[in-house]
Amino acid sequence: MAEILKNGQVHNDNWQVLRPEAEADLATVNLPAGQWLIPFALWQVQCAALKSRSDIGVWLSPNDDLTEVAKHFSQWPLVAIDFPKFTDGRGYSIAWRIRNHYKYKGELRAIGNVLVDQLFFMLRVGFDTLALDPSVVVATAERNLAPFPDTYQGSTDNPEPLFRRLDRTGAAQGGAH
Amino acid sequence: MYRYDDIDRAMVKARVAQFRDQTNRWQAGELSDEEFRPLRLQNGLYMQRHAPMLRIAVPYAMISSAQLRVLGAIAREEDKGYAHFTTRHNLQYNWIPMARVPDVLERLAEVEMHAIQTSGNCIRNVTSDQFAGIAPDEVVDTRPLAEIIRQWSTFHPEFAFLPRKFKIAVHGAERDRAVVQVHDIGLHLYRDDQGEILARVWVGGGLGRTPILGEVIHEALPWRHLLSYMEAIIRVYNLEGRRDNPYKARIKILVKALGIEEFRRKVDAEWADLKDGPATITDAELARVSSYFVDPAYAQLPETDAVYDERLKSDKAFARWVQQNVHPHRVPGYRAVTLSLKQKGIAPGDITDTQMEAVADLADAYSFGEVRSSHEQNLILSDVELRKLPELFDKAKALKLASSTVGLLTDIICCPGGDFCDLANAKSIPIAQAIMERFDDLDYLHDIGELDLNISGCMNACGHHHVGHIGVLGVDKNDEEWYQVTIGGRQGNDTRLGKVIGPSFAAADMPDVVTKLLETYVSLREPEERFVDTVVRVGIDPFKTSVYGGKLNRKKEAANG
Ligand code: HEM
Ligand code: SF4
Numbered sequence: 169m170a171e172i173l174k175n176g177q178v179h180n181d182n183w184q185v186l187r188p189e190a191e192a193d194l195a196t197v198n199l200p201a202g203q204w205l206i207p208f209a210l211w212q213v214q215c216a217a218l219k220s221r222s223d224i225g226v227w228l229s230p231n232d233d234l235t236e237v238a239k240h241f242s243q244w245p246l247v248a249i250d251f252p253k254f255t256d257g258r259g260y261s262i263a264w265r266i267r268n269h270y271k272y273k274g275e276l277r278a279i280g281n282v283l284v285d286q287l288f289f290m291l292r293v294g295f296d297t298l299a300l301d302p303s304v305v306v307a308t309a310e311r312n313l314a315p316f317p318d319t320y321q322g323s324t325d326n327p328e329p330l331f332r333r334l335d336r337t338g339a340a341q342g343g344a345h
Numbered sequence: 346m347y348r349y350d351d352i353d354r355a356m357v358k359a360r361v362a363q364f365r366d367q368t369n370r371w372q373a374g375e376l377s378d379e380e381f382r383p384l385r386l387q388n389g390l391y392m393q394r395h396a397p398m399l400r401i402a403v404p405y406a407m408i409s410s411a412q413l414r415v416l417g418a419i420a421r422e423e424d425k426g427y428a429h430f431t432t433r434h435n436l437q438y439n440w441i442p443m444a445r446v447p448d449v450l451e452r453l454a455e456v457e458m459h460a461i462q463t464s465g466n467c468i469r470n471v472t473s474d475q476f477a478g479i480a481p482d483e484v485v486d487t488r489p490l491a492e493i494i495r496q497w498s499t500f501h502p503e504f505a506f507l508p509r510k511f512k513i514a515v516h517g518a519e520r521d522r523a524v525v526q527v528h529d530i531g532l533h534l535y536r537d538d539q540g541e542i543l544a545r546v547w548v549g550g551g552l553g554r555t556p557i558l559g560e561v562i563h564e565a566l567p568w569r570h571l572l573s574y575m576e577a578i579i580r581v582y583n584l585e586g587r588r589d590n591p592y593k594a595r596i597k598i599l600v601k602a603l604g605i606e607e608f609r610r611k612v613d614a615e616w617a618d619l620k621d622g623p624a625t626i627t628d629a630e631l632a633r634v635s636s637y638f639v640d641p642a643y644a645q646l647p648e649t650d651a652v653y654d655e656r657l658k659s660d661k662a663f664a665r666w667v668q669q670n671v672h673p674h675r676v677p678g679y680r681a682v683t684l685s686l687k688q689k690g691i692a693p694g695d696i697t698d699t700q701m702e703a704v705a706d707l708a709d710a711y712s713f714g715e716v717r718s719s720h721e722q723n724l725i726l727s728d729v730e731l732r733k734l735p736e737l738f739d740k741a742k743a744l745k746l747a748s749s750t751v752g753l754l755t756d757i758i759c760c761p762g763g764d765f766c767d768l769a770n771a772k773s774i775p776i777a778q779a780i781m782e783r784f785d786d787l788d789y790l791h792d793i794g795e796l797d798l799n800i801s802g803c804m805n806a807c808g809h810h811h812v813g814h815i816g817v818l819g820v821d822k823n824d825e826e827w828y829q830v831t832i833g834g835r836q837g838n839d840t841r842l843g844k845v846i847g848p849s850f851a852a853a854d855m856p857d858v859v860t861k862l863l864e865t866y867v868s869l870r871e872p873e874e875r876f877v878d879t880v881v882r883v884g885i886d887p888f889k890t891s892v893y894g895g896k897l898n899r900k901k902e903a904a905n906g
Contacts, residue, residue, distance in 0.1 A: 230584075254380070254506070255383055255466070255506050256506065256588060257466075257503075257504070257505065257506025257507055257508075257583055258583060258584055258588075260502065260503040260504075260505075260506070260583070261503055261580050261583045261584050262584070264503055264580070265580075268618060269618050283380060284370075285363075285367065285384055286505075286506075288502070289502040289503070289505055290502075292502035292503075293502050293503050305375060308370065308375065312363075312366075315359055315360075315362075315363045316356055316359045316360070316363075316500060317352075317355045317356065317359055318352050318355065318356060319500070319502075320356075320496040320497055320499050320500070321496075321497045321498075321501055321502075321572075321624070322623050322624055323502050323503065327622065327623045327624075328623050329497070329572075329623060329624060330352065330496070331626075331627060331629070331630035331633075332623055332627065334352075335629075336350055336352070336633060337629075337633050337636075339350035339351065339352075
């Protein structure tokens, strides 16, 4: 069981992430019962056999081809995007595209090196569940979900930038600094 | 200039609180060094040779006198009494202890300043023309759109972990003073026949170890689409830019690899989802932000002044200063004035606490309380009455801020180099100082005329050596410091990269090398021809011959036997 942040709270859930060895022969990887998040490459190989299972979701690596991935969205109860390293920011744009270009409406989860100071950004670009890196202190994560009181630019959470949401005319306090 | 409203203020304060919390977690071991690194970088904090270096943002070059006083007080109370203006308008402190940084940021927030995104692999502080709003050749005042870009890029959720840093520069005049073509995105704002603002958009410029000039990706982008179009560019870059090698990670490498046509095709495909969407800038927002950049209360003044004319005739030093350091202004009877931060014995761009406070006083007395920082590492009073110039000259001189060398050989652009920077191959400040020492004859400097000398301590090119008329690059050979020289680089509308003249030199030879280059120029120049024009006309060979042909002591060859 993993600790997942969802709607600002910690939940336990039963999704397990399968990370086959690099050399593994994907055709022969055996999936026992249970809720599994499997790599997209594995799904592609075993698609025919796995289609009937409702307990299989897919996780995407930043290198997966989204046009291919998008053909299968309707078959998965859950899609995850892997952050191999927290400094690899591709996952943010992938999430944005999945939500806004491919219009995926289901659950989108961040997995991998998911650290405290990235959570706010992840929630903005379109993730709704966050599987914290084991090193993260959960209480720290919970109090850092919204470090800023507002946002200037639009994103998936709210496409309207501040200037369309609020009339700020004349709001500055004049006078010398 | 732009003033914060409650939201801006709350955002900056929240950032300080966040960074304080991050610093505490790092000190408590909850964040590893590796995890803390990008967080501190995005707050301008580098670890350097001696101490952390803190880089404060000066958005598109504008500083108020009140802000400058606080910067001066911080230099005195938290640092060693000085700070450094960089080539990107920003200000750097060299000696503030890590644990003090959150308090310093809190103090800056009080005067609407911050260090947000001044480093790290994110969208950096947007740079602009230091004469925005006052230059006679200006077509579009860049400051409102630069501020809109600043807000849009601040805490952008998608672009905080790009493959590499991302720099945007914007200019809106006939002459490009912001070197937009060496930026990841360069914007040139102009107007169509109806007066509508359009942007010519360059992408993929940058210096560093692979210097490349940007290519035009859009010739005429209407201003409303600036944010959505840049979002498309940066999304393509974020997804496809290289992450395997930091030296190949800038957008310039991606644009080169794909070719501008293919890159444009990808951007257009991405933009199709965004164009005319909510990121489209509204008239109301441009009007709101523009209202902060209306003219100050200029007096109605004649274009001439008797006292000024008299001083020009009678005082050669004043006349020189006017010639080099005073710039035209679009309002009659006004001028912009550069206060030079280039003094013998001082690192280019360095300024003391008391100088900062004194400049703040000058700004209040002579220039509506505003100061600009230029990428040439000087300060500018942008709105000075012509008739007050004699007075201002005397005061600036007393403050050692009146070197009449703006645009001349000793107006050197120089990075911190080996004295401060961990990445350096060689020191750069002592080279600048030796050259200032050698060439301190103003008559000679004026005779040589316009000349940009740029020095970087390594190929990261923080001193922009590639675009210097003379560029000096520190290189490391067997643990010794050597200097490679390029000539013929230039910035502006016709930005070019300089050419290497040959094997590198020892530090002690650098003043001689410059002397030889100048002698060659003087012997070959045609009337009115600048150094760089002569290089363009005759090529680098005559310069090579004079530098390497003579008795110059090239230690490398001697050492190699
Ligand atoms: C002392 C701490 C500094 C460090 C560690 C540092 C590091 C770097 C690095 C690594 C690059 C190359 C980035 C790349 O090509 O991807 C770079 C570029 C640059 N730096 Fe610095 N720098 C420092 C200080 C400065 C200062 C003081 C200035 C201004 C005087 C400056 C201005 C620039 C500029 C303008 C570039 C852009 C060159 C380009 O377009 O690639 N840096 N810096
Ligand atoms: S050019 Fe090199 S030595 Fe100079 S500041 Fe940049 S990284 Fe440091």
